[in-house]
Amino acid sequence: MSDVLRAGIARDVASYSLNRAAVAHARKLIDSRQYVLDSDWGDSQPRADDQNAYLKRHSWEQYSLWHLGLTDGATDETKARYAFVFGDFRRLHRTGLIACVYRASEWRHKAVELAAHDLLQYLDSRTMKAAS
16 A cells, blocks of 8 residues: 545555556457447446456456456455456446546556556547548
């Protein structure tokens, strides 16, 4: 955990490592046009029931591919290990990437922030070309 000063108050914040396999998975989703460009992330992001249903049919390794962050010190194959979800377990959501950029930058998780930003730019460049 690290201390982050927020509103003048030091808070313990979990630290995260970048999940490079998830970055590669996100790029693959973009390349294969498995994305949603306009969604309400508050409605689209996976809830606990969605996560549990996904885990009944898929491995923890597959589950991890939907999360850009790995919680340092958390046990593998627990939900606590995986953070910064960017899709609905079927498609990448542009608004999910925006949420990852925002949350990671808010709490100063620079590696996740930059990866999410780069993926957002990659998605936008690919979809702008398709629209031209």
